[in-house]
Amino acid sequence: xxxGDHGPQSTLPAALAALQEFPDLHLICCGDQPVLEQxxxxxxxxxxxxxxxxxxxxxxxxxxxxxxALRNKRDSSMRHALTLVETGEVQACVSAGNTGAxxxxxxxxLKMLNGVERPALVSALPSCDGRPVYMLDLGATxxxxxxxxxxxxxxxxxxxxxxxxxxxPRVALLNMGEEEIxxxxxxxxxxxxxxxxxxxxxxxxxxGNDIFSGKADVIVCDGFVxxxxxxxCEGVAKLMLKRxxxxxxxxxxxxxxSWLCKPVIKSLYQGMNPDHYNGASLIGLRGIVVKSHxxxxxxxxxxxxxxxxxxxxxxxxxxxxxxxEQVLIDxx
Numbered sequence: 590x591x592x593g594d595h596g597p598q599s600t601l602p603a604a605l606a607a608l609q610e611f612p613d614l615h616l617i618c619c620g621d622q623p624v625l626e627q628x629x630x631x632x633x634x635x636x637x638x639x640x641x642x643x644x645x646x647x648x649x650x651x652x653x654x655x656x657x658a659l660r661n662k663r664d665s666s667m668r669h670a671l672t673l674v675e676t677g678e679v680q681a682c683v684s685a686g687n688t689g690a691x692x693x694x695x696x697x698x699l700k701m702l703n704g705v706e707r708p709a710l711v712s713a714l715p716s717c718d719g720r721p722v723y724m725l726d727l728g729a730t731x732x733x734x735x736x737x738x739x740x741x742x743x744x745x746x747x748x749x750x751x752x753x754x755x756x757x758p759r760v761a762l763l764n765m766g767e768e769e770i771x772x773x774x775x776x777x778x779x780x781x782x783x784x785x786x787x788x789x790x791x792x793x794x795x796x797g798n799d800i801f802s803g804k805a806d807v808i809v810c811d812g813f814v815x816x817x818x819x820x821x822c823e824g825v826a827k828l829m830l831k832r833x834x835x836x837x838x839x840x841x842x843x844x845x846x847s848w849l850c851k852p853v854i855k856s857l858y859q860g861m862n863p864d865h866y867n868g869a870s871l872i873g874l875r876g877i878v879v880k881s882h883x884x885x886x887x888x889x890x891x892x893x894x895x896x897x898x899x900x901x902x903x904x905x906x907x908x909x910x911x912x913x914e915q916v917l918i919d920x921x
């Protein structure tokens with residue numbers, strides 16, 4: 590509860606909203622107990638039958654290096670939350686804290702599924718056809734070989750199938766062109782592995798300008814490319830919103846038209862609001878971990894909790910495990 594730019598100011602109101610939305614949900618809030626109790630009092634809550642606080646005395650700062658956090662922050666809220674997943678006391682962990690530290694701790698505490706070498710951050714993004722597209726990796730594994738990209742594709746397909754109910758999701762590799770001759774040797778090798786796998790609906794390469802086109806349901810890339818692409822898209826979205834506001838403020842006719850079109854604009858904004866897509870899942874682990882943006886608002890953190898609930902309901906790690914085991918058997 591202590592992570593991110595806003596800490597309990599965002600995470601606690603989101604937790605209370607989640608408890609109201611999901612009657613069967615129970616939350617253990619890991620963090621500085623006096624601070625959390627103070628924030629709860631401000632919100633008018635002294636106790637809740639489905640919420641309890643697990644005290645921690647260390648904080649993982651956003652500037653802490655992953656190795657330092659792993660070694661020295663064993664009494665942090667992040668470490669406690671992951672340990673609860675490992676022991677089975679809870680079914681998922683949601684954190685807005687230091688991404689590198691979360692990945693390192695989750696890898697150490699929860700371990701990887703058999704057949705998975707590296708974890709991947711995957712998130713749902715909006716698309717032109719109205720249904721989300723899953724993109725991975727978004728920064729967990731910077732350098733990926735062909736086998737790792739193949740594993741990411743398999744895990745991403747399971748996410749699309751189980752969480753969003755997409756039958757035979759279309760899987761594509763993000764590349765600098767759609768032609769077979771383009772791309773690095775690793776990309777070409779991964780493409781061959783995916784083409785040979787009958788368990789996947791692989792459609793080939795996709796370029797950056799088609800990320801939101803709806804051509805693919807799952808887009809696979811290494812963590813460096815994925816993180817840069819995601820941050821670029823977020824920057825463009827903010828630029829468009831800022832320019833739109835400036836235009837409305839500077840031109841009276843634009844303000845009038847925006848008022849007349851308010852229902853349409855509101856619908857468009859809700860469909861593309863980044864808060865609705867907050868919550869990148871760290872998949873490939875023996876447990877569910879959802880990473881929220883560090884600057885998440887209450888609504889954004891609530892979206893991350895919803896993502897964790899969906900993954901628990903669909904038993905995503907177990908289904909990824911089953912799919913990978915089947916593929917390994919078929920290869921053998």
